Structures are given as C-alpha cells and as structure tokens.
Amino acid sequence: MARFDAGQGRTVYFEHHRGSGTPVVLIHGWAMSGRIWAGTAEALRADGHAVLIVDHRGCGQSDRDFEDMSVSAIAADVAGIVRQECARPAVLNGWSLGGAVAVEAARLLGDRAAGVVLTCGASPRFVRGDDFPYGGEPGSLDATAEAMAADRAGFFRGLAEGVCARPVSPPTVDWMWSAFIDSGVDALKSLRSLAGTDQREVLAGLAVPLLSIVGTADVILDPEIGRIAARLAPQGQVAEMEGCGHAPFIEDAPAYLAALRGFLANL
Known part of the structure; x- marks a missing residue:
C-alpha cells in the first residue's frame, strides 16, 4: 500500500501491483472503494499488467476530510499518482462516477495516458439537459440527499441491492454495502459535482482509444450514455454486456475480462 500527497496535509490511498505489461489504473464508483476491483485486479496481474488501484478522496482508506470532493479533484489525484508511479503510459479504467474521473484524468495526462475504459461510466453526462435526454433528472440528487439523511444505512443497502441485474450471492451484496456505508460524510459532494459535469467536448478531443463497456440492463446509469x-x-x-446491470465485472466476469483483454491487446 502507499499514499499520495494530495496537499494541505491530506493523502489518497493507492496500491501499485507491479508488472511488465501496460499499467492499468482501476478507479471505483461513487461512495465505493478500490477493493471492489479485487477480481479484475487479480486477472490483470495474472496477465502481467501493472495494476494501480486508487481509493477516491473521502472513500476507502483515503483521508475523509477533503474540502474539494469534485470529479476534477479526484482526477487530479489519479493523474498525480500515474505521473509518480508509471514509467510508461497507463490505461485508465473507471467504473460509474469513476468513468468521468478517468476521462478527466486522461485529459490531464495527455500522452501519459494509453487508453480509457468506461465500465458503465458516467461520461459524458450523468443527468439530463436540454440537449441531452439521457440520465437522471436534474433535481434527483435532492431526493438522494434526503434519503441518505433519513437512513444512510438503509439507502446504501438499497443501492447495493440494485447494482446488479443478474443474480449475485448475498455475500456479494453485503460486500458492496459494506464499502458504500464506509464512505465519508462528504461523499454526496462528489455526486453533486458529477451532476454538473459535461464531458462531450473532452471525449470528442480524446487522442487515445476508448472502450465503453455497457450493461444492457443497467438501471442506475442509462446504457445509452455509454454508447454515446x-x-x-x-x-x-462499445462492448455490450447482455443482461448485466451496473457492475458487469462482477455479474459476468469472464465476458467482461474478455472485452477488457481484447482492448488492451490492441493498444
């Protein structure tokens, strides 16, 4: 394990599992932690890739008391870790909110990025707009905030139960719930930042290959967002994971890894 100095006396937790292959950075979703990537990380390491797993500020084993919890701040942490740790360009793989983080980190890294993978990634937008009819309603986060304030544990339990469309074991749901409930008190700030993020221009100017892995039965993020x-x-x-919900790397790991490996092999 290691810690990245994010300034103002705060640090971000990350792991760097070294390997001779292309480095892959695994960026988790909102209010989660890097431990959700355990199965993916094991497979990539077995393939010889270097693997970096990052806990967002405010999540997992990173410090909790950051003033700035925005997507751009998390992306700056990821870019800083890549510059510090990787001698060669890295692939940025972001799940859910982590997808927006991966796109912004790729913009910051320039030629230090080798590719971007969006795993049900919340990019280019998470909420609807006048010229973007996909995603959540603009005011939906107020309801989320109210639900969290009323029953934080119950809210995250319901979220954990809704992540996967395919059947998963009760311990898997418990595992996701335990990560959600362990998030810091300011986690909602990151989600509000995501609601104000629009990456259409960034994606259009992206100079590296991008793979968008979409769960066709995803009820948390409109699958059309990943296709766009x-x-x-x-x-x-785009790689469509038929019948999968918001976590195809858990719901159908073999198909997910086949898509990811194919992308990495062609870089």
Whole structure:
C-alpha cells in the first residue's frame, strides 16, 4: 500500500501491483472503494499488467476530510499518482462516477495516458439537459440527499441491492454495502459535482482509444450514455454486456475480462 500527497496535509490511498505489461489504473464508483476491483485486479496481474488501484478522496482508506470532493479533484489525484508511479503510459479504467474521473484524468495526462475504459461510466453526462435526454433528472440528487439523511444505512443497502441485474450471492451484496456505508460524510459532494459535469467536448478531443463497456440492463446509469461516449470519442468502441446491470465485472466476469483483454491487446 502507499499514499499520495494530495496537499494541505491530506493523502489518497493507492496500491501499485507491479508488472511488465501496460499499467492499468482501476478507479471505483461513487461512495465505493478500490477493493471492489479485487477480481479484475487479480486477472490483470495474472496477465502481467501493472495494476494501480486508487481509493477516491473521502472513500476507502483515503483521508475523509477533503474540502474539494469534485470529479476534477479526484482526477487530479489519479493523474498525480500515474505521473509518480508509471514509467510508461497507463490505461485508465473507471467504473460509474469513476468513468468521468478517468476521462478527466486522461485529459490531464495527455500522452501519459494509453487508453480509457468506461465500465458503465458516467461520461459524458450523468443527468439530463436540454440537449441531452439521457440520465437522471436534474433535481434527483435532492431526493438522494434526503434519503441518505433519513437512513444512510438503509439507502446504501438499497443501492447495493440494485447494482446488479443478474443474480449475485448475498455475500456479494453485503460486500458492496459494506464499502458504500464506509464512505465519508462528504461523499454526496462528489455526486453533486458529477451532476454538473459535461464531458462531450473532452471525449470528442480524446487522442487515445476508448472502450465503453455497457450493461444492457443497467438501471442506475442509462446504457445509452455509454454508447454515446463511444460515438463521441474518435477512437471509441462499445462492448455490450447482455443482461448485466451496473457492475458487469462482477455479474459476468469472464465476458467482461474478455472485452477488457481484447482492448488492451490492441493498444
């Protein structure tokens, strides 16, 4: 384990599992932790890749008392870790909110990024707009805030139960719930930042290959958002995980890894 100095006396937790292959950075979703990537990380390490797993500020084993919990701040942490740890360009793989983080980190890294993977990634947008009819309603986060304030544990339990469309074991749901409930008190700030994020121009200017992995039965993030991301990126492609919800790397790990490995092999 290691810690990245994020300034103002705060640090971000990360793991760097070294390997000779292309480095892959695994960026978790909102209010989660890097431990959710355990199975993916094991498979990538077995393939010889270097693997970096990052806990967002305010989540997992990172410090909790950051004033800035925005998508851009988390992306700056990721970019800083890549610059510090990787001698060669890295692939940025972001799940859910982590997808928006991966796109912004790729913009910051320039030629230090080798590719972007969106795993049900919340990019280019998370909420609807006048010219973007996909995603959540603009005011939906107020209801989320009220639900968290009324029963934080119950809210996150319901979220954990809704992540997967395919059947998963009760211990898997418990595992996700335990990560959610352990998030810091300011986690909602990151979600509000995501609601104000629009990455259409960033995706259109992306100079590296992009793979958008979409769960066709995802009820948390409209699958069309992932398809749009692939169309916007000049070197974009989409992989559809049939019948999967918001976590295809858990729901159908073999199919997910096949798509990811195919992308990495063609870089």
